[in-house]
Amino acid sequence: MNMTNGKMTSADLIAMEEKHGAHNYHPLEVVLKRGEGVYVWDVEGKQYFDFLSAYSAVNQGHCHPKIIAAMVDQAKRLTLTSRAFYNDSLGPYEQFMTEYFGFDKVLPMNTGAEAVETAIKLCRKWAYEKNNIAEDQAKIIVCENNFHGRTTTIVSFSNDAVARKNFGPFTGGFIRIPYNDLAALEEALKQDNIAGFLVEPIQGEAGVFVPDEDYLMKAKALCAENGTLFIADEVQTGIARTGSLLSVCGDCSCTNTCQKDPKTYVQPDILILGKALSGGAYPVSAVLADNAIMEVIKPGQHGSTFGGNPVAAKVAVAALEIVTDERLAENSRRLGQLFRKEMNRIIKGTDLVNSVRGKGLLNAILINDTEESDTAWNICCALKENGLLAKPTHGNIIRFAPPLVMTEEELMECVAIIEKTISEFKK
Numbered sequence: 001m002n003m004t005n006g007k008m009t010s011a012d013l014i015a016m017e018e019k020h021g022a023h024n025y026h027p028l029e030v031v032l033k034r035g036e037g038v039y040v041w042d043v044e045g046k047q048y049f050d051f052l053s054a055y056s057a058v059n060q061g062h063c064h065p066k067i068i069a070a071m072v073d074q075a076k077r078l079t080l081t082s083r084a085f086y087n088d089s090l091g092p093y094e095q096f097m098t099e100y101f102g103f104d105k106v107l108p109m110n111t112g113a114e115a116v117e118t119a120i121k122l123c124r125k126w127a128y129e130k131n132n133i134a135e136d137q138a139k140i141i142v143c144e145n146n147f148h149g150r151t152t153t154i155v156s157f158s159n160d161a162v163a164r165k166n167f168g169p170f171t172g173g174f175i176r177i178p179y180n181d182l183a184a185l186e187e188a189l190k191q192d193n194i195a196g197f198l199v200e201p202i203q204g205e206a207g208v209f210v211p212d213e214d215y216l217m218k219a220k221a222l223c224a225e226n227g228t229l230f231i232a233d234e235v236q237t238g239i240a241r242t243g244s245l246l247s248v249c250g251d252c253s254c255t256n257t258c259q260k261d262p263k264t265y266v267q268p269d270i271l272i273l274g275k276a277l278s279g280g281a282y283p284v285s286a287v288l289a290d291n292a293i294m295e296v297i298k299p300g301q302h303g304s305t306f307g308g309n310p311v312a313a314k315v316a317v318a319a320l321e322i323v324t325d326e327r328l329a330e331n332s333r334r335l336g337q338l339f340r341k342e343m344n345r346i347i348k349g350t351d352l353v354n355s356v357r358g359k360g361l362l363n364a365i366l367i368n369d370t371e372e373s374d375t376a377w378n379i380c381c382a383l384k385e386n387g388l389l390a391k392p393t394h395g396n397i398i399r400f401a402p403p404l405v406m407t408e409e410e411l412m413e414c415v416a417i418i419e420k421t422i423s424e425f426k427k
């Protein structure tokens with residue numbers, strides 16, 4: 001190992017992970033050491049545009065000074081009390097969150113998967129106690145190709161063979177229907193004991209699949225008619241990523257803070273947030289609902305040692321203030337339109353890419369090859385050489401999701417890198 005002058009190379013550090021870490025990821029071969037805004041640097045000092053943003057957790061850009069200041073300041077004072085005691089950050093955070101998103105109450109957790117688990121438990125409990133569903137019979141409708149995290153219950157209702165294989169036995173009580181299919185939802189809702197419909201407003205991991213414009217609005221209406229809870233998992237799509245504060249806002253006319261434009265806004269009964277709620281700094285997730293639902297949870301029935309800790313509370317407030325102050329939703333919407341326009345221009349001149357799709361700055365290009373091919377992976381390796389980091393999702397799809405603090409000029413630099421990489425690429 002090259003440890004002369006105490007410095008390890010990328011190759012050394014990759015070998016270390018290979019030897020000592022579990023192999024549950026297959027990272028691109030770049031070892032990052034520093035990040036600022038839309039940029040990251042590897043241990044050799046090479047600079048890259050981050051076009052993944054930690055799966056949309058870093059919407060506010062790397063090491064945003066306001067988030068880091070809030071985190072460091074709180075970390076010096078008080079980091080963890082557990083919920084056995086009150087702390088002086090949680091109440092103000094809860095008030096801020098509920099006002100910001102327009103719900104009566106918030107239940108704080110840490111990771112996205114935990115928040116999804118919380119929403120499932122909340123939905124079931126509400127169904128038994130407020131909706132007369134027979135004990136242990138509640139069913140939740142989910143969608144094909146969903147991604148809601150990696151716990152045992154969540155992979156129980158996934159149809160990703162890799163995520164499921166040899167992890168059974170699985171949790172029951174879920175019905176899977178095709179995504180973006182209102183007839184299938186209507187049919188499923190006719191079954192007995194349906195408690196909720198859990199849906200991603202845009203399927204991110206599935207390859208940035210944007211449903212029809214009226215899908216969410218009509219799905220919510222069907223759920224409401226049936227007395228079924230509409231549960232939106234906005235862990236990836238929320239916090240300005242798709243060009244509005246939340247993806248359930250739709251193509252609203254709001255330019256900054258969410259006005260819940262009644263023409264486009266689809267009110268979830270339960271809203272799940274994570275990822276960018278943390279500004280990429282510290283795990284924070286949350287479940288929001290109104291009193292009629294949230295009040296079914298009583299002391300001792302659900303919890304988390306770290307959920308609602310003072311550092312998380314301060315980090316999340318700073319992360320959301322940045323979304324408002326720096327008008328990230330508006331920027332995401334505007335740059336997203338520009339990005340897709342530019343990609344469509346590039347696609348016309350190549351047979352390597354079939355199409356681009358997405359909303360705001362959550363986009364993907366579809367590579368003209370099979371899911372089993374390594375073309376998308378190799379394009380990402382070439383993009384890396386040219387100074388831009390992205391990762392394939394599902395073999396032949398490359399997701400493009402830069403931090404939302406990107407400027408138009410920076411975006412056009414990225415477009416030029418992508419154009420150059422594609423034009424030079426040889427299969």
Ligand SMILES: *Cc1c(COP(=O)(O)O)cnc(C)c1O
Nearest residue numbers: 111112113147148149233235236
């Ligand atoms: C990432 C993600 C999750 C899981 O979040 P973790 O913090 O990785 O547990 C859940 N739902 C969606 C839609 C996601 O994109």
